[in-house]
Amino acid sequence: MNILIIGSGGREHAFAWKIKQSPLCNNLFIAPGNTGTAMCGINLPIAISDFEKLALSSVENKIDLILVGPEEPLVNGITDYFNQNKNTRHIQIIGPSKQAAQLEGSKAFAKDFMIRHNIPTAGYKEFTVNDFDAGIKYLTEHSYPVVLKADGLAAGKGVLICKTVLEARAEFELMLLRSKFGEAGKKVVVEDFLEGIELSVFVLTDGIDFLILPEAKDYKKIGKGDTGLNTGGMGAVSPVPIFTEALKQKITDKIVVPTVNGLQKDKLDYKGFVFIGLMINKDDEPMVIEYNCRMGDPETEVVLPRLQNDIVELLQATQTATLKNHLIKTDERSAVAMVAVSGGYPGEYKKNCTINGLNSYDLPDSFLFHAGTLQKENEIVTNGGRVLVAVSYGEDIKEANEKSDYLLQQIDFENMNYRDDIGYEFL
Numbered sequence: 471m472n473i474l475i476i477g478s479g480g481r482e483h484a485f486a487w488k489i490k491q492s493p494l495c496n497n498l499f500i501a502p503g504n505t506g507t508a509m510c511g512i513n514l515p516i517a518i519s520d521f522e523k524l525a526l527s528s529v530e531n532k533i534d535l536i537l538v539g540p541e542e543p544l545v546n547g548i549t550d551y552f553n554q555n556k557n558t559r560h561i562q563i564i565g566p567s568k569q570a571a572q573l574e575g576s577k578a579f580a581k582d583f584m585i586r587h588n589i590p591t592a593g594y595k596e597f598t599v600n601d602f603d604a605g606i607k608y609l610t611e612h613s614y615p616v617v618l619k620a621d622g623l624a625a626g627k628g629v630l631i632c633k634t635v636l637e638a639r640a641e642f643e644l645m646l647l648r649s650k651f652g653e654a655g656k657k658v659v660v661e662d663f664l665e666g667i668e669l670s671v672f673v674l675t676d677g678i679d680f681l682i683l684p685e686a687k688d689y690k691k692i693g694k695g696d697t698g699l700n701t702g703g704m705g706a707v708s709p710v711p712i713f714t715e716a717l718k719q720k721i722t723d724k725i726v727v728p729t730v731n732g733l734q735k736d737k738l739d740y741k742g743f744v745f746i747g748l749m750i751n752k753d754d755e756p757m758v759i760e761y762n763c764r765m766g767d768p769e770t771e772v773v774l775p776r777l778q779n780d781i782v783e784l785l786q787a788t789q790t791a792t793l794k795n796h797l798i799k800t801d802e803r804s805a806v807a808m809v810a811v812s813g814g815y816p817g818e819y820k821k822n823c824t825i826n827g828l829n830s831y832d833l834p835d836s837f838l839f840h841a842g843t844l845q846k847e848n849e850i851v852t853n854g855g856r857v858l859v860a861v862s863y864g865e866d867i868k869e870a871n872e873k874s875d876y877l878l879q880q881i882d883f884e885n886m887n888y889r890d891d892i893g894y895e896f897l
């Protein structure tokens with residue numbers, strides 16, 4: 471079959487790499503893709519928001535299946551667009567409907583969903599400008615730290631952990647009265663602060679049944695030891711040592727099953743990945759921090775290397791609602807992803823820096839996924855904050871970490887920065 475991947479990051483390169491290994495994949499296209507995806511298939515210069523062009527190109531290229539990488543097109547209704555258009559209706563599209571994607575697109579929608587289906591999550595209240603004074607009162611009486619969340623998509627920046635009432639009130643005011651996050655912050659969810667260890671679980675659902683993929687933990691802070699500003703993700707590990715069989719069972723019973731059943735009860739059309747961000751507290755109890763309606767980045771870069779199944783078979787089974795006939799097969803080795811970023815990221819950074827060393831290594835257990843890279847004449851240059859993702863297998867996290875670190879030592883571009891401590895709590 472002919473497959474189209476939508477997106478252009480390390481996640482999409484990892485999907486392209488995995489899909490290309492399937493004997494079921496005939497032609498592979500990526501829109502718009504990057505230098506890495508171009509090594510696996512054909513890049514189409516179409517923006518992820520241009521549904522019309524994506525549809526035209528899908529017909530022209532006889533696409534049978536589309537995998538949507540990032541959340542934005544899903545939240546904007548790409549699945550509905552393809553399903554409602556008579557020329558593209560026949561194309562299988564992996565990703566939830568616009569309404570179901572609200573699980574990620576609106577924090578208030580996700581909280582309502584969790585409460586309605588009895589899924590453990592932090593206590594919260596939501597406010598708009600109309601109940602601003604009630605919000606200030608709520609913040610004044612709340613314990614600290616407290617978490618403020620812009621309701622809508624805010625490119626990963628909409629969550630603020632406030633240590634004092636002063637800070638919380640100032641941020642609350644910035645969001646509701648001064649549009650700090652634009653439309654996304656017109657509604658604010660004020661949430662209790664959860665303590666514990668974070669962990670991400672990835673579920674593939676056909677709307678009835680589900681499979682749990684290998685779990686992962688990502689490292690969001692820019693600095694070593696989880697310090698400094700939040701980023702899109704500086705690295706990831708899989709497996710996560712705290713994810714025991716007992717904890718997996720608990721997460722399945724208390725969170726995954728009620729989530730999938732809740733989608734059905736609420737008649738939310740969902741064929742795709744559910745990324746569940748969890749906090750595991752000191753009593754080993756899982757609570758949901760957030761839902762995402764797609765796979766994570768850089769989590770995908772460790773999850774897919776550990777997945778031994780044919781991914782195309784799983785995606786087809788998602789469409790035909792036959793996931794129950796499949797079992798997930800997992801590589802027992804550990805995988806560690808380390809992201810090389812442009813100096814200055816997540817703030818201002820330079821683009822167009824020559825990347826050296828891309829072909830100078832030959833390491834059997836390591837590979838590179840491209841994120842923000844661009845082919846320019848005879849060289850590959852940086853084209854984003856997150857530039858490259860080194861992934862390695864190891865007998866344990868320590869070995870995988872060392873191999874990814876070694877691989878990134880072979881690569882060089884101006885002001886390149888990365889965290890060599892990915893997985894540090896488990897070394």
Ligand code: AMP
Binds near residue numbers: 592665759
């Ligand atoms: P999100 O943008 O929803 O992924 O949130 C970003 C990060 O904020 C999460 O990965 C957590 O580290 C943190 N976070 C979000 N909600 C809470 C909470 N209720 N308690 C503690 N930390 C949180």
Ligand code: GLY
Binds near residue numbers: 688767
């Ligand atoms: N790594 C976090 C995310 O993909 O949202």
